[in-house]
Amino acid sequence: MGRMTDDCLYRLADVRKDYESFTLHIGNLDVHGGEVLGLLGPTGAGKSTLLRLLAGLCRADQGDLGFERRAFASGDVALPVRRxxxxxxxxxxxxxxxxxxxxxxxxxxxxxxxxAETGNAMLERLGLSKLARQSALTLSGGQTQLVALARALVIEPEVLLLDEPTAHLDPAHVARVEETIREVRQERRMTVVWATHNLFQARRVADRAALLLNGQLVEAVxxxxxxxxxxxxxxxDFVQGRMVY
Amino acid sequence: MFPVAAEFLPIVRLSLVVSGTAVLISSSIGVPCGVWLGLSRWRGRRAIAVMIHTGMALPPVVIGLLLYLLLSRSGPLAFLGWLFTPEAMIAAQTILALPFVIGITVSSVAAVPTELGSQIKSLGASDWQCRWTILREARRGVWLAVAAAFGRSLSEVGAVLIVGGNIQGHTRVLTTAIILETSKGRFEFALALGAVLLLVALLVNALILRLQENRWVA
Known part of the structure; x- marks a missing residue:
């Protein structure tokens, strides 16, 4: 499980989120400031639910979710924190x-x-300048993902939570997204929690990796x-592809 | 000025003032109520929706009659002194238009994907900014609600006839004038008034369509 250090940004202890047919349970997990935590696991393992909890978009049914050593009452998170x-x-x-x-x-x-200047710079950075005047509702799945990433990065968040951000992108754009996030992290401190199915991607981008299986956190190392x-x-078993879901 | 135009213009002007004011009031009340109802998820919401849809089918003469009883000399709202005034006509048309504005706004807002709200919030929107953005996404439906309310108000005759009294130069509007002129056998004049009514409806709806297509920045 995660180290307990002073730069701990999130601290989750015995956090549960219950749905009708699914329960997410995180025994202990720390997310450190400035790191990239890769979140791995099969479809339906609970990665998106965990990201929603970390974003303050839903409330944990049980347990402690701390953000910067303060209780993070998910669901009623203050706007300055949410921003x-x-x-x-x-x-x-x-x-x-x-x-x-x-x-x-x-x-x-x-x-x-x-x-306008800030927006232009981000459009340029992700290769979206040519699409700037196009209606957003006419974009392909991959272009939509790039715009979603651009609108998130442009506000310079301290914590960037990514839920399969490159799932619909071709390899060239995947490389561009990974490079952009790497550059942004070099420019300023940003904590990233990156959910992905792609083991190679997790290996490329993450400082630490966590595995979720059936709503349970297996380990984060x-x-x-x-x-x-x-x-x-x-x-x-998961890494070697021996796991049958 | 031509004598016919002199007869026409006050009627057209009063129709626009009465219906326009009624739509303005009903939209000011109905759009926020519709957004709130469209976004809320409490139990009684369905019952409220049924009541609103029933309100869309309210016969104007029934509204006119109830309002007449309220505003008449022995009624509880007699102190307002509104009976047979444009104010009473505006009140009647507001009541008739309100269910249209609320009902169509609710449907438009509810049609916006629920997930959009949480995605907007994750970009840092406050609750008010979130509601405003969802309203922006539902804007075509909201303008449709306004257009439907205007159509309902402008074409309505029963309620304004009862509470307005169709007094020349005071409470006579296009629809009540058409009824009067028909009863007097002045069919050409009645038809001309009908054509003006259609023209006014056409122009206002063209304006609303234009607003519907315009970008509305959040």
């Missing part, structure tokens, strides 16, 4: 209007200055240990 955290959803929904309007949306919410010497045999 430091952004979740890029697995199936992003864009607003009617142009791509530019969508990318600038978060900046407008915050009443930021130089909206350094990426190197996760792939070469996991402490739980289920992690080894």
């Amino acid at each position: 430091r955290i952004t979740l890029v959803h697995q199936r992003p929904l864009l607003l009617s209007g142009t791509v530019r309007f969508n990318v600038e949306y978060g900046l407008r919410l915050r009443g930021r200055k130089q909206i 350094s990426t190197e240990q996760f792939f070469s010497n996991p402490s739980d045999p289920r992690t080894d």
Whole structure:
């Protein structure tokens, strides 16, 4: 399980989230400030639910979820705290209007200055400049994911929660997204929790990796240990592709 | 000025003022109520929706009669002194238009994917910004609600006839004038008034369609 250090950003202890046919249970998990935590697990393991809890978009039914050592009453998270955290959803929904309007949306919410310049820079960064004036509702699945990532990155969140952000992208764009996030992290401190099915991607981008199975956290260790010497045999089975879901 | 135009213009002007004001009031009340109902998930919501849909079918003469009883000399609202005034006509049309505005707004807002709300929130929207953005996404339906309310108000005759009294130069509007002129056998004039009514409806709906298509920045 995660280390207990001073730079602990999130601390989850015995957190439960119950649904009719599914329960997420996180025994102990720390997310450290500035790290990239890869969240792995099969479909339906609870990755999206965990991300929603971390984003403050739903309330834990039991347990303690702390953010910066303060109780994080998920569901009623104060706006200033919520504005430091952004979740890029697995199936992003864009607003009617142009791509530019969508990318600038978060900046407008915050009443930021130089909206057009900031928006242009982000459009350029993710190769979306040519689509800037296009209606966001006419984009392909991959383009929609890029716009969703752009509108999240442009507001410079301290915590970026990614739910399969490259699932519909071609390899070139996957590389571009990974590179952009790497660059942003070099420019400023940003904590990333990155849910992915792609083991290779997790190995490339994550400092630590966590495995979720059937709503249970199996382990969260350094990426190197996760792939070469996991402490739980289920992690080894998952990594080696021996696991039957 | 032509004598016919002199007869026409006050009637057209009063129709626009009465129906326009009624739509403005019903939209000011109905759109926020519709957004709230469309986004809320409490138990009694369905019963409220049934009542609103029933309200859309309210016969104007029944509203006119009830309002007449309330505003008449022995009624509880007699102190307002509104009977046979444009104010009474505006009140009647507001009551008739309100269920249309609320009902269509509820449906439009409810048609916006629920997940959009949480995605907007995850971008840092406050509760108010979230509601405003959802209203923006439902704007075509909301403008349709306004257009339907205007159509209902402008074409309505029973209620305004009862509470307005069809007094020349005071409470005579297009629909009540058409009834009067028909009863007097002035069919050409009645038909001309009908054509003006249609033209006004056409122009207002064209304006609303234009607003529907325009970008509405959150």
